[in-house]
Amino acid sequence: MDLSASSLSKTHPPFSLSSTSSFSDQLTFHPNYVQLLRFRRSHCGLFLRNLPSISRQNNLPPARLSNQTFDNDGFVLEDVPHLTNFLPDLPSYPSPLQKSQAYSIVKNTFVNPEDVVAQTIVVQKDSRRGVHFRRAGPREKVYFKPEEVRACIVTCGGLCPGINTVIREIVCGLNNMYGVKDILGIEEGYKGFYSKNTLRLTPKLVSDIHKLGGTFLRTSRGGHDTHKIVDNIEDRGINQVYIIGGDGTQKGAALIYEEVEKRCLQVAVAGVPKTIDNDIAVIDKSFGFDTAVEEAQRAINAAHVEVNSVENGIGIVKLMGRYSGFIAMHATLASRDVDCCLIPESPFYLEGRGGLFEFIDQRLKENGHLVIVVAEGAGQEYVAAEVHTLEEKDASGNKLLLDVGPWLSNKIKDHFTKIRKIAVNMKYIDPTYMIRAIPSNASDNVYCTLLAHSAVHGAMAGYSGFTVGPVNSRHAYLPIARVTERPNTVELTGRMWARLLESTNQPSFVASDQQRVDKMIIEDTNTKNITSI
Numbered sequence: 218m219d220l221s222a223s224s225l226s227k228t229h230p231p232f233s234l235s236s237t238s239s240f241s242d243q244l245t246f247h248p249n250y251v252q253l254l255r256f257r258r259s260h261c262g263l264f265l266r267n268l269p270s271i272s273r274q275n276n277l278p279p280a281r282l283s284n285q286t287f288d289n290d291g292f293v294l295e296d297v298p299h300l301t302n303f304l305p306d307l308p309s310y311p312s313p314l315q316k317s318q319a320y321s322i323v324k325n326t327f328v329n330p331e332d333v334v335a336q337t338i339v340v341q342k343d344s345r346r347g348v349h350f351r352r353a354g355p356r357e358k359v360y361f362k363p364e365e366v367r368a369c370i371v372t373c374g375g376l377c378p379g380i381n382t383v384i385r386e387i388v389c390g391l392n393n394m395y396g397v398k399d400i401l402g403i404e405e406g407y408k409g410f411y412s413k414n415t416l417r418l419t420p421k422l423v424s425d426i427h428k429l430g431g432t433f434l435r436t437s438r439g440g441h442d443t444h445k446i447v448d449n450i451e452d453r454g455i456n457q458v459y460i461i462g463g464d465g466t467q468k469g470a471a472l473i474y475e476e477v478e479k480r481c482l483q484v485a486v487a488g489v490p491k492t493i494d495n496d497i498a499v500i501d502k503s504f505g506f507d508t509a510v511e512e513a514q515r516a517i518n519a520a521h522v523e524v525n526s527v528e529n530g531i532g533i534v535k536l537m538g539r540y541s542g543f544i545a546m547h548a549t550l551a552s553r554d555v556d557c558c559l560i561p562e563s564p565f566y567l568e569g570r571g572g573l574f575e576f577i578d579q580r581l582k583e584n585g586h587l588v589i590v591v592a593e594g595a596g597q598e599y600v601a602a603e604v605h606t607l608e609e610k611d612a613s614g615n616k617l618l619l620d621v622g623p624w625l626s627n628k629i630k631d632h633f634t635k636i637r638k639i640a641v642n643m644k645y646i647d648p649t650y651m652i653r654a655i656p657s658n659a660s661d662n663v664y665c666t667l668l669a670h671s672a673v674h675g676a677m678a679g680y681s682g683f684t685v686g687p688v689n690s691r692h693a694y695l696p697i698a699r700v701t702e703r704p705n706t707v708e709l710t711g712r713m714w715a716r717l718l719e720s721t722n723q724p725s726f727v728a729s730d731q732q733r734v735d736k737m738i739i740e741d742t743n744t745k746n747i748t749s750i
């Protein structure tokens with residue numbers, strides 16, 4: 218089975234199959250597999266602007282290879298687009314890596330075009346083969362002459378440890394592996410395409426940036442205007458676009474790719490997923506996450522030292538995690554000093570049997586102190602019920618969260634001092650931005666290097682409209698929609714959460730039916746002041 222992009226377009230020359238409607242799906246049969254080709258007759262040519270760029274190879278309608286299915290044992294390849302899908306005459310060249318001193322000693326310098334990465338690796342004897350992604354890595358043929366490449370890099374959304382390493386490694390990877398010299402930095406996120414001058418990036422300029430937190434290119438939320446961005450890409454003669462950002466950014470990258478395809482531009486659009494929350498689906502984990510978990514240990518440790526030194530000490534540490542509690546869960550598991558971890562995925566309650574107050578009471582009696590880790594997105598519904606503010610959004614349209622940390626601290630303090638008449642020593646720590654702003658640790662640095670290089674190899678090989686990331690430890694090219702269609706969240710029925718519950722012995726807050734009924738009666742009794750249950 219030959220899955221190389223060129224062989225697919227050779228085996229099934231897309232434009233020999235004509236289609237008169239603007240969208241039509243055609244099935245073409247191959248001895249080994251069924252290939253679903255969706256041909257989109259769109260407006261190539263109508264959008265051609267008066268530019269000398271190498272993008273205007275022809276006016277043929279773009280075709281998209283949406284996926285291929287191995288028909289007899291359930292093999293599915295969720296492929297990424299290739300420039301030859303809509304520029305079938307695009308010439309290819311031998312990869313400059315063939316002459317690289319470093320790579321010449323590698324046994325297999327190039328990835329076999331048929332290599333794929335399985336999404337599910339735990340299988341049974343009779344399992345269907347399931348979903349696969351194209352393996353990332355250098356290809357024997359490239360679709361850009363190094364001297365004709367003008368690449369650009371942009372970073373969008375919130376900060377995350379490791380962004381600078383990714384920037385550095387895209388610049389150095391393009392330069393050292395492929396001899397690409399013309400690399401531009403787009404400053405301050407998507408809006409920088411049309412509102413800022415570019416910055417010329419050289420290996421020398423970026424050589425030390427991996428030691429710094431933040432993003433060398435600065436960042437922003439909002440400001441995604443697909444047409445203005447793609448106009449700008451054309452105007453500047455850019456033909457490789459590297460986009461580092463989270464789910465919102467990757468959705469924006471998909472729109473940029475669609476527009477590029479519509480205009481038939483020879484532009485490779487490569488996404489590198491970034492999120493400190495680890496909420497990007499499909500990939501094993503996001504860069505900077507390890508660093509964040511490690512740095513969170515310092516805050517948890519401080520809280521533990523503080524509460525261990527006083528009477529009835531209660532430490533609360535707030536960690537990032539808008540909708541996904543991965544940082545809180547992993548930081549808790551790693552630390553073993555945490556008594557209770559609250560995450561957005563697991564609703565909790567304060568009062569009554571099995572509630573947080575009862576648990577705090579027990580731990581104070583047993584140990585004289587406790588530490589709670591709370592993810593910023595936890596308990597939002599309770600805070601909202603009491604703090605009456607208008608629902609606000611940031612410039613990207615993300616809902617602004619209410620601050621659960623001070624709310625929880627006050628609730629606990631009030632309950633123990635006013636109702637239980639127990640003096641507690643509350644120590645509240647919010648290290649969220651301090652964690653996000655640090656440089657990446659050693660393992661994230663290596664990870665960022667692999668991500669950056671995968672993106673560079675993919676773009677040079679002519680893939681476009683893809684994102685990169687490890688799937689079961691092997692780096693792959695992923696369709697952007699696959700990583701943005703739903704967020705990655707902590708599975709409450711998974712073993713990792715069970716490990717956490719087992720390690721803290723905190724309430725699961727999943728009350729049994731009887732507990733629920735009892736709790737409702739107690740709450741009802743409290744409000745109506747009825748004594749009989």
Ligand SMILES: Nc1ncnc2c1ncn2[C@@H]1O[C@H](COP(=O)(O)OP(=O)(O)O)[C@@H](O)[C@H]1O
Pocket residue numbers: 373374375406407408437438439440441462463464465466467468469470472491492612613615
């Ligand atoms: N659905 C979307 N379509 C296009 N662009 C988007 C979308 N969501 C967000 N963006 C753009 O992506 C950038 C970053 O998005 P944001 O949500 O702030 O961060 P992140 O990428 O980290 O999730 C912003 O410039 C924003 O305008």
Ligand SMILES: O=P(O)(O)OC[C@H]1O[C@](O)(COP(=O)(O)O)[C@@H](O)[C@@H]1O
Pocket residue numbers: 374375376463464465491492493494537538539593611615618653
């Ligand atoms: O204050 P800011 O910069 O808007 O960022 C806060 C948000 O950014 C994050 O760190 C990450 O969000 P993104 O991945 O969308 O950038 C969230 O955990 C947090 O809620």
Ligand SMILES: [Mg+2]
Pocket residue numbers: 374463464465
């Ligand atoms: Mg996001």
